[in-house]
Amino acid sequence: MSDASTSPSSSELLDSVTPMPMSRSVRKRPRSSNDFFELLNCPICFDYYTPPIINCKKGHSFCINCIERMERTSGDLRCPQCRSPIDKTSRNHLIEDQLEKITVGCIWREYGCKVRISLTERENHEKTCDKRPGGVFCYFAHEPLGNSCSWKGNPLQLPKHLEQFHDIQPIERGRIVKFLWNPPRQDQARFRHRVIKIGYPSESNKTYFILEHIYIPDCKQLLFMVRTLDSEVKIPYKISILNRSDDENKISFRGKTADFEDIGLLSQYPNIDKTKIFSVHYDTLQNYSFQNQEDGLIYFSLHVEFLSAGYREVVDD
Ligand SMILES: [Zn+2]
Numbered sequence: 001m002s003d004a005s006t007s008p009s010s011s012e013l014l015d016s017v018t019p020m021p022m023s024r025s026v027r028k029r030p031r032s033s034n035d036f037f038e039l040l041n042c043p044i045c046f047d048y049y050t051p052p053i054i055n056c057k058k059g060h061s062f063c064i065n066c067i068e069r070m071e072r073t074s075g076d077l078r079c080p081q082c083r084s085p086i087d088k089t090s091r092n093h094l095i096e097d098q099l100e101k102i103t104v105g106c107i108w109r110e111y112g113c114k115v116r117i118s119l120t121e122r123e124n125h126e127k128t129c130d131k132r133p134g135g136v137f138c139y140f141a142h143e144p145l146g147n148s149c150s151w152k153g154n155p156l157q158l159p160k161h162l163e164q165f166h167d168i169q170p171i172e173r174g175r176i177v178k179f180l181w182n183p184p185r186q187d188q189a190r191f192r193h194r195v196i197k198i199g200y201p202s203e204s205n206k207t208y209f210i211l212e213h214i215y216i217p218d219c220k221q222l223l224f225m226v227r228t229l230d231s232e233v234k235i236p237y238k239i240s241i242l243n244r245s246d247d248e249n250k251i252s253f254r255g256k257t258a259d260f261e262d263i264g265l266l267s268q269y270p271n272i273d274k275t276k277i278f279s280v281h282y283d284t285l286q287n288y289s290f291q292n293q294e295d296g297l298i299y300f301s302l303h304v305e306f307l308s309a310g311y312r313e314v315v316d317d
Protein backbone atom coordinates (compact mmCIF):
# COMPACT_ATOMS: atom_id res chain seq x y z
CA MET A 1 0.00 0.00 0.00
CA SER A 2 2.71 2.47 0.90
CA ASP A 3 4.55 1.57 -2.31
CA ALA A 4 1.61 2.55 -4.42
CA SER A 5 1.00 5.78 -2.56
CA THR A 6 4.50 7.09 -3.07
CA SER A 7 4.79 6.05 -6.67
CA PRO A 8 4.21 9.00 -9.03
CA SER A 9 2.23 6.78 -11.33
CA SER A 10 -0.49 6.28 -8.73
CA SER A 11 -2.00 9.67 -9.44
CA GLU A 12 -1.32 9.52 -13.16
CA LEU A 13 -3.39 6.38 -13.27
CA LEU A 14 -6.38 8.36 -12.16
CA ASP A 15 -5.72 11.09 -14.64
CA SER A 16 -5.95 8.69 -17.52
CA VAL A 17 -9.51 7.80 -16.57
CA THR A 18 -11.96 9.68 -18.74
CA PRO A 19 -14.95 11.16 -16.97
CA MET A 20 -18.28 9.81 -18.09
CA PRO A 21 -20.41 12.13 -20.18
CA MET A 22 -23.07 13.64 -17.99
CA SER A 23 -26.20 15.59 -18.53
CA ARG A 24 -26.32 17.10 -15.08
CA SER A 25 -23.45 18.35 -13.03
CA VAL A 26 -23.90 15.65 -10.42
CA ARG A 27 -21.12 13.23 -11.08
CA LYS A 28 -19.87 9.87 -10.03
CA ARG A 29 -16.17 9.54 -10.51
CA PRO A 30 -15.34 6.46 -12.60
CA ARG A 31 -13.40 4.26 -10.28
CA SER A 32 -10.13 2.62 -10.88
CA SER A 33 -10.10 -1.13 -10.51
CA ASN A 34 -6.77 -0.79 -8.76
CA ASP A 35 -7.00 -2.37 -5.30
CA PHE A 36 -5.17 0.46 -3.67
CA PHE A 37 -7.72 2.99 -4.83
CA GLU A 38 -10.53 0.69 -3.77
CA LEU A 39 -9.21 1.09 -0.25
CA LEU A 40 -9.78 4.82 -0.50
CA ASN A 41 -13.44 4.45 -1.45
CA CYS A 42 -16.24 4.81 1.06
CA PRO A 43 -18.69 1.86 0.97
CA ILE A 44 -21.63 4.23 1.40
CA CYS A 45 -21.04 6.89 -1.25
CA PHE A 46 -18.72 4.76 -3.45
CA ASP A 47 -16.52 7.79 -3.94
CA TYR A 48 -13.21 8.67 -2.33
CA TYR A 49 -13.56 9.20 1.38
CA THR A 50 -14.20 12.75 2.45
CA PRO A 51 -12.53 13.36 5.82
CA PRO A 52 -13.11 13.15 8.68
CA ILE A 53 -13.21 9.40 8.24
CA ILE A 54 -14.59 7.38 11.12
CA ASN A 55 -14.54 3.72 12.07
CA CYS A 56 -16.88 1.15 13.47
CA LYS A 57 -15.65 -1.01 16.34
CA LYS A 58 -14.46 -3.62 13.85
CA GLY A 59 -12.59 -1.16 11.68
CA HIS A 60 -14.95 -0.48 8.76
CA SER A 61 -14.46 3.10 7.65
CA PHE A 62 -16.87 5.73 6.37
CA CYS A 63 -17.01 9.44 5.63
CA ILE A 64 -18.53 11.15 8.63
CA ASN A 65 -20.95 12.93 6.29
CA CYS A 66 -22.23 9.59 5.00
CA ILE A 67 -22.71 8.28 8.52
CA GLU A 68 -24.50 11.41 9.65
CA ARG A 69 -26.75 11.36 6.62
CA MET A 70 -27.63 7.74 7.43
CA GLU A 71 -28.19 8.66 11.06
CA ARG A 72 -30.54 11.49 10.09
CA THR A 73 -32.64 9.28 7.83
CA SER A 74 -32.69 6.07 9.87
CA GLY A 75 -31.86 7.29 13.37
CA ASP A 76 -29.36 4.44 13.50
CA LEU A 77 -25.71 4.78 14.42
CA ARG A 78 -24.45 1.30 13.61
CA CYS A 79 -22.08 0.08 10.97
CA PRO A 80 -23.94 -0.63 7.69
CA GLN A 81 -21.53 -3.51 7.05
CA CYS A 82 -21.37 -5.37 10.37
CA ARG A 83 -23.97 -3.61 12.55
CA SER A 84 -21.49 -2.91 15.33
CA PRO A 85 -21.67 0.50 17.03
CA ILE A 86 -19.92 3.49 15.48
CA ASP A 87 -17.95 5.89 17.60
CA LYS A 88 -17.88 9.19 15.78
CA THR A 89 -14.68 10.19 17.54
CA SER A 90 -12.76 7.16 16.29
CA ARG A 91 -10.89 8.53 13.27
CA ASN A 92 -9.10 6.56 10.59
CA HIS A 93 -5.95 8.68 10.40
CA LEU A 94 -4.17 6.14 8.23
CA ILE A 95 -6.55 6.63 5.32
CA GLU A 96 -6.81 10.37 5.95
CA ASP A 97 -3.03 10.65 5.65
CA GLN A 98 -3.05 8.72 2.38
CA LEU A 99 -5.74 10.99 0.94
CA GLU A 100 -3.70 14.01 1.90
CA LYS A 101 -0.66 12.74 0.00
CA ILE A 102 -2.31 11.80 -3.25
CA THR A 103 -3.15 14.55 -5.68
CA VAL A 104 -5.43 14.17 -8.65
CA GLY A 105 -6.60 16.45 -11.42
CA CYS A 106 -9.97 18.12 -10.91
CA ILE A 107 -12.78 16.01 -12.34
CA TRP A 108 -13.73 18.97 -14.57
CA ARG A 109 -10.31 19.15 -16.22
CA GLU A 110 -11.80 18.33 -19.61
CA TYR A 111 -13.80 21.51 -19.24
CA GLY A 112 -10.62 23.48 -18.70
CA CYS A 113 -9.76 23.24 -14.99
CA LYS A 114 -6.04 22.90 -14.49
CA VAL A 115 -6.09 22.56 -10.72
CA ARG A 116 -4.52 19.58 -8.98
CA ILE A 117 -5.85 18.82 -5.54
CA SER A 118 -5.24 16.36 -2.78
CA LEU A 119 -8.01 13.86 -2.22
CA THR A 120 -8.88 15.62 1.02
CA GLU A 121 -9.55 18.92 -0.74
CA ARG A 122 -11.08 17.36 -3.79
CA GLU A 123 -14.75 17.45 -2.82
CA ASN A 124 -14.78 21.10 -1.85
CA HIS A 125 -12.96 22.17 -4.96
CA GLU A 126 -14.96 20.08 -7.43
CA LYS A 127 -18.24 21.24 -6.00
CA THR A 128 -17.40 24.89 -6.40
CA CYS A 129 -15.04 24.58 -9.40
CA ASP A 130 -15.92 27.32 -11.86
CA LYS A 131 -15.30 24.98 -14.78
CA ARG A 132 -17.99 22.59 -13.60
CA PRO A 133 -20.59 22.21 -16.36
CA GLY A 134 -24.23 23.08 -15.95
CA GLY A 135 -23.44 26.67 -15.14
CA VAL A 136 -26.18 29.23 -14.60
CA PHE A 137 -26.47 32.80 -15.75
CA CYS A 138 -26.55 35.66 -13.32
CA TYR A 139 -30.09 36.82 -12.51
CA PHE A 140 -29.21 40.20 -13.91
CA ALA A 141 -28.70 38.67 -17.32
CA HIS A 142 -32.36 37.71 -17.58
CA GLU A 143 -34.59 39.79 -15.43
CA PRO A 144 -36.68 42.52 -17.02
CA LEU A 145 -35.06 45.23 -14.95
CA GLY A 146 -31.60 43.73 -15.26
CA ASN A 147 -28.56 45.47 -16.54
CA SER A 148 -27.53 42.47 -18.65
CA CYS A 149 -24.67 41.03 -16.65
CA SER A 150 -22.77 38.44 -18.68
CA TRP A 151 -21.60 36.28 -15.76
CA LYS A 152 -22.18 32.55 -16.13
CA GLY A 153 -20.82 29.94 -13.77
CA ASN A 154 -21.18 27.33 -11.09
CA PRO A 155 -24.44 27.96 -9.22
CA LEU A 156 -22.61 27.56 -5.92
CA GLN A 157 -20.52 30.59 -6.87
CA LEU A 158 -23.58 32.72 -7.55
CA PRO A 159 -23.82 34.16 -4.01
CA LYS A 160 -20.22 35.33 -4.24
CA HIS A 161 -20.88 36.88 -7.62
CA LEU A 162 -24.04 38.63 -6.41
CA GLU A 163 -22.11 40.01 -3.48
CA GLN A 164 -19.11 41.21 -5.46
CA PHE A 165 -20.78 42.56 -8.57
CA HIS A 166 -24.29 43.46 -7.49
CA ASP A 167 -23.71 44.36 -3.87
CA ILE A 168 -26.22 41.79 -2.56
CA GLN A 169 -24.92 40.90 0.88
CA PRO A 170 -25.77 37.51 2.34
CA ILE A 171 -28.16 37.52 5.27
CA GLU A 172 -27.09 35.11 7.96
CA ARG A 173 -29.84 33.90 10.27
CA GLY A 174 -31.15 30.88 12.05
CA ARG A 175 -34.11 28.88 10.91
CA ILE A 176 -36.42 31.86 10.34
CA VAL A 177 -35.58 34.96 8.33
CA LYS A 178 -37.92 37.92 8.77
CA PHE A 179 -38.30 40.73 6.26
CA LEU A 180 -40.24 43.95 6.25
CA TRP A 181 -40.84 45.00 2.68
CA ASN A 182 -42.77 47.75 0.99
CA PRO A 183 -45.52 46.51 -1.32
CA PRO A 184 -44.75 47.05 -5.00
CA ARG A 185 -46.35 49.86 -6.93
CA GLN A 186 -49.34 48.45 -8.72
CA ASP A 187 -48.11 49.27 -12.22
CA GLN A 188 -44.40 48.75 -11.76
CA ALA A 189 -42.50 45.50 -12.21
CA ARG A 190 -39.87 44.67 -9.65
CA PHE A 191 -37.63 41.81 -8.68
CA ARG A 192 -35.53 41.09 -5.64
CA HIS A 193 -32.97 38.53 -4.63
CA ARG A 194 -31.89 37.98 -1.09
CA VAL A 195 -29.00 35.67 -0.42
CA ILE A 196 -29.70 33.72 2.76
CA LYS A 197 -26.98 31.81 4.54
CA ILE A 198 -28.16 29.26 7.08
CA GLY A 199 -26.54 26.69 9.32
CA TYR A 200 -27.37 23.65 7.23
CA PRO A 201 -26.73 20.69 7.42
CA SER A 202 -25.19 21.72 10.74
CA GLU A 203 -24.46 24.97 12.57
CA SER A 204 -20.84 24.91 11.49
CA ASN A 205 -21.65 23.99 7.93
CA LYS A 206 -23.35 26.82 6.05
CA THR A 207 -25.45 26.65 2.92
CA TYR A 208 -26.60 29.51 0.70
CA PHE A 209 -30.11 29.83 -0.60
CA ILE A 210 -31.64 32.66 -2.57
CA LEU A 211 -35.05 34.10 -1.86
CA GLU A 212 -36.39 35.21 -5.23
CA HIS A 213 -39.22 37.66 -5.60
CA ILE A 214 -40.82 39.24 -8.61
CA TYR A 215 -43.87 41.41 -9.13
CA ILE A 216 -45.61 41.24 -12.48
CA PRO A 217 -47.99 44.17 -13.04
CA ASP A 218 -49.77 42.54 -16.03
CA CYS A 219 -51.31 39.87 -13.84
CA LYS A 220 -50.85 41.76 -10.55
CA GLN A 221 -49.05 38.81 -8.98
CA LEU A 222 -46.28 38.84 -6.42
CA LEU A 223 -44.22 35.65 -6.72
CA PHE A 224 -41.80 34.17 -4.21
CA MET A 225 -39.63 31.09 -4.07
CA VAL A 226 -36.45 29.85 -2.42
CA ARG A 227 -33.75 28.73 -4.83
CA THR A 228 -31.24 26.08 -3.90
CA LEU A 229 -27.91 26.38 -5.68
CA ASP A 230 -26.72 22.91 -4.76
CA SER A 231 -28.86 20.36 -6.61
CA GLU A 232 -28.18 17.88 -3.85
CA VAL A 233 -29.69 20.10 -1.17
CA LYS A 234 -33.47 20.37 -1.37
CA ILE A 235 -35.19 21.17 1.87
CA PRO A 236 -38.73 22.13 2.76
CA TYR A 237 -39.51 25.71 3.66
CA LYS A 238 -42.45 27.89 4.44
CA ILE A 239 -43.07 31.48 3.40
CA SER A 240 -45.67 33.49 5.29
CA ILE A 241 -47.06 36.97 4.91
CA LEU A 242 -48.35 38.10 8.27
CA ASN A 243 -50.84 40.65 9.38
CA ARG A 244 -49.03 42.70 11.98
CA SER A 245 -52.15 43.73 13.91
CA ASP A 246 -53.68 40.25 13.88
CA ASP A 247 -51.23 37.40 14.44
CA GLU A 248 -53.74 34.73 13.50
CA ASN A 249 -54.28 36.23 10.13
CA LYS A 250 -51.61 35.13 7.70
CA ILE A 251 -51.12 33.50 4.34
CA SER A 252 -48.55 30.78 4.00
CA PHE A 253 -46.99 28.60 1.38
CA ARG A 254 -45.01 25.41 1.83
CA GLY A 255 -42.53 24.42 -0.79
CA LYS A 256 -39.21 22.81 -1.33
CA THR A 257 -36.06 24.70 -2.25
CA ALA A 258 -35.69 24.22 -5.99
CA ASP A 259 -32.84 24.45 -8.44
CA PHE A 260 -32.99 25.93 -11.94
CA GLU A 261 -34.01 22.58 -13.42
CA ASP A 262 -36.96 22.22 -11.05
CA ILE A 263 -38.28 25.70 -11.62
CA GLY A 264 -37.22 28.15 -14.29
CA LEU A 265 -36.69 31.81 -13.58
CA LEU A 266 -39.64 33.54 -12.02
CA SER A 267 -39.63 36.01 -14.90
CA GLN A 268 -40.82 33.15 -17.15
CA TYR A 269 -44.15 33.18 -15.31
CA PRO A 270 -46.73 31.87 -16.18
CA ASN A 271 -44.58 29.27 -17.97
CA ILE A 272 -43.37 27.68 -14.75
CA ASP A 273 -44.90 25.18 -12.36
CA LYS A 274 -47.20 27.48 -10.40
CA THR A 275 -47.82 24.90 -7.67
CA LYS A 276 -44.18 25.12 -6.61
CA ILE A 277 -44.06 28.84 -5.97
CA PHE A 278 -45.85 31.24 -3.67
CA SER A 279 -48.06 33.68 -5.54
CA VAL A 280 -50.04 36.46 -3.92
CA HIS A 281 -52.36 38.80 -5.73
CA TYR A 282 -51.64 42.49 -5.36
CA ASP A 283 -55.13 43.12 -3.97
CA THR A 284 -54.73 40.37 -1.37
CA LEU A 285 -51.52 41.93 -0.15
CA GLN A 286 -53.42 45.09 0.83
CA ASN A 287 -55.06 43.12 3.68
CA TYR A 288 -51.66 42.38 5.14
CA SER A 289 -49.97 45.71 4.70
CA PHE A 290 -49.66 48.25 7.46
CA GLN A 291 -48.44 51.78 7.89
CA ASN A 292 -45.37 52.31 10.01
CA GLN A 293 -45.95 55.18 12.44
CA GLU A 294 -42.33 56.25 12.38
CA ASP A 295 -41.74 56.77 8.70
CA GLY A 296 -45.32 56.77 7.46
CA LEU A 297 -44.50 54.12 4.84
CA ILE A 298 -46.49 51.00 4.02
CA TYR A 299 -44.93 47.61 4.78
CA PHE A 300 -45.74 43.96 4.80
CA SER A 301 -44.11 41.33 6.95
CA LEU A 302 -42.58 38.32 5.21
CA HIS A 303 -41.14 35.30 6.99
CA VAL A 304 -39.11 32.55 5.42
CA GLU A 305 -38.78 29.46 7.57
CA PHE A 306 -36.53 26.51 6.77
CA LEU A 307 -38.01 23.18 7.84
CA SER A 308 -35.13 20.84 7.21
CA ALA A 309 -34.59 17.61 9.10
CA GLY A 310 -32.04 19.31 11.31
CA TYR A 311 -34.67 21.77 12.49
CA ARG A 312 -37.63 20.95 14.62
CA GLU A 313 -40.69 22.21 12.89
CA VAL A 314 -42.77 24.81 14.70
CA VAL A 315 -46.41 24.06 14.05
CA ASP A 316 -48.26 27.34 14.14
CA ASP A 317 -51.04 27.02 11.64
ZN1 LIG B 1 -18.84 8.30 1.97
Ligand SMILES: [Zn+2]
Pocket residue numbers: 056057058059060079080081082083084
Ligand atom coordinates in the same frame (compact mmCIF):
# COMPACT_ATOMS: atom_id res chain seq x y z
ZN1 LIG C 1 -18.33 -2.55 10.78
Ligand SMILES: [Zn+2]
Pocket residue numbers: 106107108109113114115125126129130131
Ligand atom coordinates in the same frame (compact mmCIF):
# COMPACT_ATOMS: atom_id res chain seq x y z
ZN1 LIG D 1 -11.65 22.38 -10.89
Ligand SMILES: [Zn+2]
Pocket residue numbers: 138139140141149150151161165166
Ligand atom coordinates in the same frame (compact mmCIF):
# COMPACT_ATOMS: atom_id res chain seq x y z
ZN1 LIG E 1 -24.24 39.36 -12.41
